[in-house]
Amino acid sequence: MYVPRAFAEEDLPTLHKLIGETRLATLVTYGEQGLQANHLPLLFAPDQGPFGTLYGHLARANGQWQELAGGAEALVIFPGADTYISPSLYPSKAEHGKVVPTWNYVSVHAYGSAEVFHEPQRIREVVSALTRQHEAGRASPWTFEDAPAEFMDSMLRAIVGFALPIQRLEGKRKLSQNRTAADIDGVLNGLAASADPHDQHISNLMREEQP
Template identity: 55%
Template sequence: MYVPPAFREDDPAELARIIRATRLSTLVTATSEGLVATPLPLFLEEGGDGQFVLHGHLAKANPQWKLPALGEAMVIFSGPDAYVTPSWYETKREHGKVVPTWNYVAVHAYGPAEFYEDDARLLDVVRRLTDLHEGGRAAPWAVADAPEPFVRAQLKGIVGLRLPITRLEGKRKMSQNRSAADREGVAAGLLASDRASDREAGALVPREV
Protein backbone atom coordinates (compact mmCIF):
# COMPACT_ATOMS: atom_id res chain seq x y z
CA MET A 1 0.00 0.00 0.00
CA TYR A 2 1.33 3.42 -0.92
CA VAL A 3 1.58 5.42 2.32
CA PRO A 4 2.99 8.98 2.20
CA PRO A 5 4.58 9.98 5.53
CA ALA A 6 1.77 12.42 6.35
CA PHE A 7 -0.77 9.60 6.28
CA ARG A 8 1.23 6.85 7.97
CA GLU A 9 -0.40 5.10 10.95
CA ASP A 10 2.01 2.78 12.73
CA ASP A 11 0.82 2.73 16.34
CA PRO A 12 0.19 -0.99 17.08
CA ALA A 13 -2.64 -0.22 19.51
CA GLU A 14 -4.41 1.99 16.96
CA LEU A 15 -3.91 -0.54 14.16
CA ALA A 16 -5.42 -3.23 16.37
CA ARG A 17 -8.37 -0.94 17.18
CA ILE A 18 -9.04 -0.34 13.48
CA ILE A 19 -8.90 -4.06 12.77
CA ARG A 20 -11.31 -4.85 15.60
CA ALA A 21 -13.68 -2.10 14.46
CA THR A 22 -13.86 -3.50 10.91
CA ARG A 23 -16.74 -5.94 10.75
CA LEU A 24 -15.95 -7.38 7.31
CA SER A 25 -12.43 -7.71 5.90
CA THR A 26 -11.06 -9.23 2.69
CA LEU A 27 -8.62 -12.14 2.59
CA VAL A 28 -6.37 -12.02 -0.49
CA THR A 29 -3.95 -14.72 -1.62
CA ALA A 30 -1.76 -14.96 -4.69
CA THR A 31 -1.89 -18.40 -6.31
CA SER A 32 -0.67 -20.07 -9.49
CA GLU A 33 -4.16 -19.43 -10.84
CA GLY A 34 -4.06 -15.72 -10.03
CA LEU A 35 -5.27 -13.56 -7.16
CA VAL A 36 -8.12 -14.92 -5.03
CA ALA A 37 -10.13 -12.80 -2.58
CA THR A 38 -12.84 -13.64 -0.05
CA PRO A 39 -14.82 -11.21 2.17
CA LEU A 40 -14.64 -12.55 5.73
CA PRO A 41 -15.56 -11.52 9.27
CA LEU A 42 -12.47 -12.10 11.41
CA PHE A 43 -11.44 -11.49 14.98
CA LEU A 44 -8.06 -10.41 16.30
CA GLU A 45 -6.31 -12.17 19.16
CA GLU A 46 -3.11 -11.12 20.88
CA GLY A 47 -0.97 -14.09 21.86
CA GLY A 48 1.11 -14.42 24.98
CA ASP A 49 4.19 -13.50 22.96
CA GLY A 50 2.60 -10.24 21.89
CA GLN A 51 1.98 -11.42 18.34
CA PHE A 52 -1.36 -10.63 16.76
CA VAL A 53 -3.29 -13.49 15.16
CA LEU A 54 -6.41 -13.33 12.97
CA HIS A 55 -9.05 -16.05 13.19
CA GLY A 56 -12.08 -16.90 11.08
CA HIS A 57 -13.54 -19.45 8.71
CA LEU A 58 -14.66 -19.80 5.11
CA ALA A 59 -16.82 -22.19 3.13
CA LYS A 60 -15.23 -25.53 2.40
CA ALA A 61 -16.53 -25.20 -1.16
CA ASN A 62 -14.42 -22.03 -1.55
CA PRO A 63 -11.34 -23.04 -3.59
CA GLN A 64 -9.15 -20.37 -1.98
CA TRP A 65 -8.08 -22.58 0.90
CA LYS A 66 -7.05 -25.40 -1.41
CA LEU A 67 -4.90 -23.27 -3.72
CA PRO A 68 -1.32 -23.02 -2.38
CA ALA A 69 -0.51 -19.41 -1.62
CA LEU A 70 2.50 -17.82 -3.28
CA GLY A 71 4.07 -15.96 -0.38
CA GLU A 72 2.09 -14.41 2.43
CA ALA A 73 -1.62 -13.72 2.43
CA MET A 74 -2.97 -10.19 2.86
CA VAL A 75 -6.08 -9.14 4.76
CA ILE A 76 -7.59 -5.75 3.97
CA PHE A 77 -9.42 -3.81 6.69
CA SER A 78 -11.25 -0.68 5.52
CA GLY A 79 -12.18 1.94 8.08
CA PRO A 80 -14.25 5.12 7.69
CA ASP A 81 -14.14 6.76 4.26
CA ALA A 82 -15.75 9.69 2.48
CA TYR A 83 -15.64 11.73 -0.73
CA VAL A 84 -14.18 15.20 -0.26
CA THR A 85 -15.38 17.98 -2.56
CA PRO A 86 -13.04 20.90 -3.34
CA SER A 87 -15.96 23.20 -2.51
CA TRP A 88 -15.14 22.74 1.18
CA TYR A 89 -11.61 24.14 0.81
CA GLU A 90 -10.83 27.70 1.75
CA THR A 91 -8.11 27.56 -0.91
CA LYS A 92 -10.79 27.12 -3.57
CA ARG A 93 -11.93 30.66 -2.84
CA GLU A 94 -8.33 31.89 -2.74
CA HIS A 95 -6.98 30.54 -6.03
CA GLY A 96 -9.19 27.69 -7.30
CA LYS A 97 -6.28 25.26 -7.71
CA VAL A 98 -7.98 22.34 -5.97
CA VAL A 99 -9.31 18.92 -6.94
CA PRO A 100 -11.60 16.31 -5.37
CA THR A 101 -10.14 13.52 -3.24
CA TRP A 102 -11.18 10.68 -0.97
CA ASN A 103 -10.48 10.41 2.74
CA TYR A 104 -10.15 6.94 4.24
CA VAL A 105 -8.60 4.67 6.84
CA ALA A 106 -7.10 1.32 5.86
CA VAL A 107 -4.97 -1.40 7.41
CA HIS A 108 -3.29 -4.23 5.52
CA ALA A 109 -2.22 -7.27 7.54
CA TYR A 110 0.21 -9.83 6.15
CA GLY A 111 1.06 -13.36 7.23
CA PRO A 112 0.89 -17.06 6.37
CA ALA A 113 -2.69 -18.31 5.98
CA GLU A 114 -3.19 -21.59 7.85
CA PHE A 115 -6.35 -23.57 7.11
CA TYR A 116 -7.70 -26.46 9.20
CA GLU A 117 -10.69 -28.80 9.48
CA ASP A 118 -10.51 -29.81 13.16
CA ASP A 119 -14.05 -29.77 14.58
CA ALA A 120 -13.07 -28.59 18.05
CA ARG A 121 -11.10 -25.62 16.72
CA LEU A 122 -13.84 -24.78 14.24
CA LEU A 123 -16.50 -24.80 16.95
CA ASP A 124 -14.37 -22.50 19.12
CA VAL A 125 -13.91 -20.00 16.27
CA VAL A 126 -17.60 -20.06 15.35
CA ARG A 127 -18.59 -19.48 18.97
CA ARG A 128 -16.14 -16.61 19.41
CA LEU A 129 -17.19 -14.89 16.19
CA THR A 130 -20.84 -15.30 17.10
CA ASP A 131 -20.35 -13.95 20.62
CA LEU A 132 -18.41 -10.98 19.24
CA HIS A 133 -21.15 -9.88 16.86
CA GLU A 134 -24.14 -10.85 19.02
CA GLY A 135 -22.72 -9.25 22.16
CA GLY A 136 -24.40 -5.88 21.68
CA ARG A 137 -27.89 -7.26 21.08
CA ALA A 138 -30.59 -7.14 23.73
CA ALA A 139 -31.22 -10.87 23.32
CA PRO A 140 -28.01 -12.30 21.83
CA TRP A 141 -28.18 -15.55 19.91
CA ALA A 142 -25.64 -18.21 20.89
CA VAL A 143 -24.37 -21.24 19.00
CA ALA A 144 -25.74 -23.36 21.84
CA ASP A 145 -29.26 -22.19 20.90
CA ALA A 146 -29.12 -24.44 17.83
CA PRO A 147 -29.39 -28.26 18.13
CA GLU A 148 -25.95 -29.79 18.57
CA PRO A 149 -26.31 -32.29 15.68
CA PHE A 150 -27.24 -29.39 13.40
CA VAL A 151 -24.20 -27.37 14.50
CA ARG A 152 -21.91 -30.35 13.98
CA ALA A 153 -23.29 -30.81 10.48
CA GLN A 154 -22.75 -27.13 9.69
CA LEU A 155 -19.12 -27.38 10.79
CA LYS A 156 -18.55 -29.96 8.05
CA GLY A 157 -19.18 -27.22 5.49
CA ILE A 158 -16.45 -24.81 6.64
CA VAL A 159 -12.70 -24.67 7.17
CA GLY A 160 -10.92 -22.60 9.78
CA LEU A 161 -8.42 -19.83 9.14
CA ARG A 162 -5.53 -18.87 11.41
CA LEU A 163 -3.26 -16.06 10.22
CA PRO A 164 -0.39 -14.95 12.45
CA ILE A 165 0.41 -11.36 11.48
CA THR A 166 4.01 -10.78 10.41
CA ARG A 167 3.61 -7.12 9.47
CA LEU A 168 1.02 -4.35 9.37
CA GLU A 169 0.59 -1.33 7.13
CA GLY A 170 -1.70 1.45 8.27
CA LYS A 171 -2.94 4.54 6.46
CA ARG A 172 -5.11 7.35 7.81
CA LYS A 173 -5.76 9.83 4.99
CA MET A 174 -7.88 12.50 6.61
CA SER A 175 -6.78 15.78 4.99
CA GLN A 176 -3.63 16.07 7.13
CA ASN A 177 -1.82 17.55 4.12
CA ARG A 178 -4.26 20.47 3.84
CA SER A 179 -4.15 23.82 5.63
CA ALA A 180 -5.97 24.32 8.92
CA ALA A 181 -8.69 26.30 7.12
CA ASP A 182 -9.16 23.57 4.52
CA ARG A 183 -9.33 20.87 7.20
CA GLU A 184 -11.93 22.89 9.06
CA GLY A 185 -14.02 23.11 5.90
CA VAL A 186 -13.72 19.37 5.21
CA ALA A 187 -14.64 18.44 8.77
CA ALA A 188 -17.63 20.78 8.80
CA GLY A 189 -18.84 19.53 5.42
CA LEU A 190 -18.58 15.87 6.35
CA LEU A 191 -20.14 16.33 9.79
CA ALA A 192 -23.14 18.05 8.17
CA SER A 193 -23.70 15.16 5.75
CA ASP A 194 -26.82 12.98 5.77
CA ARG A 195 -24.57 9.92 5.44
CA ALA A 196 -23.49 8.36 8.73
CA SER A 197 -20.25 7.15 7.13
CA ASP A 198 -19.39 10.73 6.11
CA ARG A 199 -19.96 11.99 9.64
CA GLU A 200 -17.77 9.19 11.02
CA ALA A 201 -14.97 10.22 8.67
CA GLY A 202 -15.51 13.88 9.47
CA ALA A 203 -14.87 13.26 13.14
CA LEU A 204 -11.40 11.95 12.24
CA VAL A 205 -10.24 15.06 10.37
CA PRO A 206 -7.67 16.88 12.54
CA ARG A 207 -8.92 20.41 13.19
CA GLU A 208 -6.16 21.84 15.39
CA VAL A 209 -3.92 24.51 13.89
Protein backbone atom coordinates (compact mmCIF):
# COMPACT_ATOMS: atom_id res chain seq x y z
CA MET A 1 0.00 0.00 0.00
CA TYR A 2 1.26 3.46 -0.84
CA VAL A 3 1.55 5.28 2.49
CA PRO A 4 3.02 8.81 2.54
CA ARG A 5 4.67 9.58 5.86
CA ALA A 6 1.95 12.04 6.88
CA PHE A 7 -0.70 9.31 6.64
CA ALA A 8 1.18 6.38 8.19
CA GLU A 9 -0.44 4.70 11.19
CA GLU A 10 2.06 2.58 13.13
CA ASP A 11 0.53 2.41 16.61
CA LEU A 12 -0.25 -1.28 17.17
CA PRO A 13 -3.27 -0.81 19.49
CA THR A 14 -4.77 1.58 16.93
CA LEU A 15 -4.19 -0.89 14.10
CA HIS A 16 -5.73 -3.66 16.20
CA LYS A 17 -8.75 -1.46 16.96
CA LEU A 18 -9.30 -0.84 13.24
CA ILE A 19 -9.05 -4.57 12.52
CA GLY A 20 -11.54 -5.37 15.27
CA GLU A 21 -14.01 -2.79 13.96
CA THR A 22 -14.08 -4.27 10.45
CA ARG A 23 -17.06 -6.54 9.96
CA LEU A 24 -16.07 -7.88 6.52
CA ALA A 25 -12.45 -8.13 5.34
CA THR A 26 -11.01 -8.98 1.93
CA LEU A 27 -8.62 -11.94 1.62
CA VAL A 28 -6.29 -11.69 -1.39
CA THR A 29 -3.87 -14.35 -2.64
CA TYR A 30 -1.83 -14.98 -5.76
CA GLY A 31 -0.81 -18.49 -6.80
CA GLU A 32 -1.24 -21.11 -9.49
CA GLN A 33 -4.88 -20.16 -9.92
CA GLY A 34 -3.97 -16.51 -10.41
CA LEU A 35 -5.08 -13.55 -8.36
CA GLN A 36 -8.01 -14.32 -6.06
CA ALA A 37 -10.01 -12.21 -3.59
CA ASN A 38 -12.84 -13.16 -1.26
CA HIS A 39 -14.80 -11.18 1.30
CA LEU A 40 -14.88 -12.80 4.73
CA PRO A 41 -15.83 -12.17 8.35
CA LEU A 42 -12.77 -12.94 10.47
CA LEU A 43 -11.96 -13.57 14.10
CA PHE A 44 -9.03 -11.60 15.47
CA ALA A 45 -6.83 -12.81 18.33
CA PRO A 46 -4.60 -9.76 19.07
CA ASP A 47 -2.48 -11.55 21.69
CA GLN A 48 -1.45 -14.47 19.47
CA GLY A 49 1.90 -13.61 17.86
CA PRO A 50 3.68 -10.26 17.55
CA PHE A 51 0.89 -8.69 15.46
CA GLY A 52 -2.05 -10.99 16.22
CA THR A 53 -3.66 -13.92 14.39
CA LEU A 54 -6.71 -14.06 12.12
CA TYR A 55 -9.12 -16.99 11.93
CA GLY A 56 -11.69 -17.69 9.26
CA HIS A 57 -13.14 -20.25 6.91
CA LEU A 58 -13.74 -20.77 3.19
CA ALA A 59 -16.11 -22.98 1.27
CA ARG A 60 -14.44 -26.26 0.36
CA ALA A 61 -15.48 -25.55 -3.25
CA ASN A 62 -13.55 -22.27 -3.15
CA GLY A 63 -10.08 -22.91 -4.58
CA GLN A 64 -8.49 -20.09 -2.59
CA TRP A 65 -8.00 -22.36 0.41
CA GLN A 66 -5.69 -24.52 -1.74
CA GLU A 67 -3.52 -21.47 -2.40
CA LEU A 68 -3.34 -20.86 1.34
CA ALA A 69 -2.49 -24.51 1.98
CA GLY A 70 0.28 -24.28 -0.62
CA GLY A 71 1.99 -21.51 1.34
CA ALA A 72 0.96 -18.51 -0.74
CA GLU A 73 1.38 -15.20 1.06
CA ALA A 74 -1.97 -13.65 1.83
CA LEU A 75 -3.01 -10.02 2.05
CA VAL A 76 -6.02 -9.21 4.20
CA ILE A 77 -7.55 -5.76 3.66
CA PHE A 78 -9.53 -4.11 6.45
CA PRO A 79 -11.30 -1.08 4.98
CA GLY A 80 -12.29 1.54 7.50
CA ALA A 81 -14.31 4.73 7.22
CA ASP A 82 -14.09 6.76 4.03
CA THR A 83 -15.64 9.80 2.39
CA TYR A 84 -15.23 12.22 -0.51
CA ILE A 85 -13.59 15.58 0.17
CA SER A 86 -14.79 18.45 -2.01
CA PRO A 87 -12.41 21.34 -2.78
CA SER A 88 -15.21 23.65 -1.69
CA LEU A 89 -14.49 22.70 1.92
CA TYR A 90 -11.04 24.31 1.78
CA PRO A 91 -10.80 28.02 2.69
CA SER A 92 -7.73 28.08 0.41
CA LYS A 93 -10.04 27.59 -2.58
CA ALA A 94 -11.17 31.21 -2.18
CA GLU A 95 -7.58 32.37 -1.78
CA HIS A 96 -5.89 30.82 -4.82
CA GLY A 97 -8.10 28.10 -6.26
CA LYS A 98 -5.24 25.58 -6.38
CA VAL A 99 -7.17 22.71 -4.82
CA VAL A 100 -8.58 19.46 -6.17
CA PRO A 101 -11.01 16.79 -4.94
CA THR A 102 -9.66 13.93 -2.84
CA TRP A 103 -10.77 11.13 -0.53
CA ASN A 104 -10.21 10.69 3.17
CA TYR A 105 -10.13 7.13 4.50
CA VAL A 106 -8.70 4.64 6.94
CA SER A 107 -7.34 1.21 6.00
CA VAL A 108 -5.20 -1.59 7.42
CA HIS A 109 -3.37 -4.24 5.39
CA ALA A 110 -2.23 -7.46 7.09
CA TYR A 111 0.19 -9.92 5.50
CA GLY A 112 1.05 -13.50 6.37
CA SER A 113 0.95 -17.17 5.44
CA ALA A 114 -1.95 -19.28 6.68
CA GLU A 115 -2.37 -22.73 8.15
CA VAL A 116 -5.40 -24.53 6.69
CA PHE A 117 -7.20 -27.08 8.85
CA HIS A 118 -9.96 -29.62 8.24
CA GLU A 119 -10.70 -30.95 11.74
CA PRO A 120 -14.48 -30.65 12.30
CA GLN A 121 -14.18 -29.61 15.95
CA ARG A 122 -11.65 -26.88 15.22
CA ILE A 123 -13.75 -25.53 12.36
CA ARG A 124 -16.81 -25.62 14.60
CA GLU A 125 -15.00 -23.56 17.23
CA VAL A 126 -14.14 -20.85 14.68
CA VAL A 127 -17.65 -20.71 13.24
CA SER A 128 -19.22 -20.75 16.73
CA ALA A 129 -17.01 -17.86 17.85
CA LEU A 130 -17.86 -15.86 14.73
CA THR A 131 -21.54 -16.52 15.29
CA ARG A 132 -21.38 -15.39 18.92
CA GLN A 133 -19.52 -12.26 17.88
CA HIS A 134 -22.10 -11.17 15.32
CA GLU A 135 -25.20 -12.37 17.16
CA ALA A 136 -24.19 -10.68 20.41
CA GLY A 137 -26.42 -7.64 20.06
CA ARG A 138 -29.59 -9.50 19.11
CA ALA A 139 -32.49 -10.04 21.49
CA SER A 140 -32.56 -13.77 20.65
CA PRO A 141 -29.08 -14.77 19.43
CA TRP A 142 -28.95 -17.70 17.01
CA THR A 143 -26.81 -20.65 18.11
CA PHE A 144 -25.76 -23.95 16.57
CA GLU A 145 -28.40 -25.70 18.68
CA ASP A 146 -31.15 -23.84 16.79
CA ALA A 147 -30.52 -26.02 13.72
CA PRO A 148 -30.64 -29.84 13.40
CA ALA A 149 -27.31 -31.44 14.37
CA GLU A 150 -27.04 -33.47 11.17
CA PHE A 151 -27.65 -30.36 9.09
CA MET A 152 -24.94 -28.41 10.91
CA ASP A 153 -22.49 -31.31 10.56
CA SER A 154 -23.07 -31.33 6.80
CA MET A 155 -22.55 -27.56 6.62
CA LEU A 156 -19.27 -27.81 8.55
CA ARG A 157 -18.02 -30.55 6.22
CA ALA A 158 -18.50 -28.12 3.33
CA ILE A 159 -15.95 -25.62 4.67
CA VAL A 160 -12.28 -25.51 5.65
CA GLY A 161 -10.76 -23.36 8.37
CA PHE A 162 -7.59 -21.31 8.44
CA ALA A 163 -5.38 -19.50 10.92
CA LEU A 164 -3.28 -16.61 9.62
CA PRO A 165 -0.57 -15.27 11.97
CA ILE A 166 0.05 -11.68 10.90
CA GLN A 167 3.68 -11.19 9.90
CA ARG A 168 3.42 -7.57 8.74
CA LEU A 169 0.94 -4.73 9.26
CA GLU A 170 0.46 -1.51 7.30
CA GLY A 171 -1.93 1.20 8.39
CA LYS A 172 -3.08 4.37 6.67
CA ARG A 173 -5.13 7.22 8.11
CA LYS A 174 -5.58 9.80 5.35
CA LEU A 175 -7.40 12.55 7.22
CA SER A 176 -6.20 15.78 5.60
CA GLN A 177 -2.99 15.86 7.68
CA ASN A 178 -1.12 17.32 4.69
CA ARG A 179 -3.36 20.41 4.54
CA THR A 180 -3.04 23.73 6.38
CA ALA A 181 -4.72 24.14 9.75
CA ALA A 182 -7.39 26.32 8.13
CA ASP A 183 -8.14 23.74 5.45
CA ILE A 184 -8.29 20.95 8.04
CA ASP A 185 -10.83 22.96 10.05
CA GLY A 186 -12.82 23.64 6.88
CA VAL A 187 -13.00 19.94 6.05
CA LEU A 188 -13.76 18.89 9.63
CA ASN A 189 -16.55 21.44 10.07
CA GLY A 190 -17.99 20.80 6.62
CA LEU A 191 -18.17 17.05 7.19
CA ALA A 192 -19.56 17.50 10.71
CA ALA A 193 -22.43 19.59 9.27
CA SER A 194 -23.31 16.89 6.73
CA ALA A 195 -26.18 14.44 7.21
CA ASP A 196 -24.15 11.68 5.52
CA PRO A 197 -23.00 9.12 8.14
CA HIS A 198 -19.77 8.54 6.19
CA ASP A 199 -18.97 12.26 6.46
CA GLN A 200 -19.82 12.20 10.14
CA HIS A 201 -17.55 9.24 10.81
CA ILE A 202 -14.56 10.84 9.10
CA SER A 203 -15.16 14.15 10.89
CA ASN A 204 -15.05 12.30 14.22
CA LEU A 205 -11.78 10.61 13.25
CA MET A 206 -10.32 13.96 12.20
CA ARG A 207 -11.34 15.46 15.51
CA GLU A 208 -9.37 12.70 17.27
CA GLU A 209 -6.28 13.86 15.36
CA GLN A 210 -6.57 17.41 16.71
CA PRO A 211 -3.91 18.42 19.28
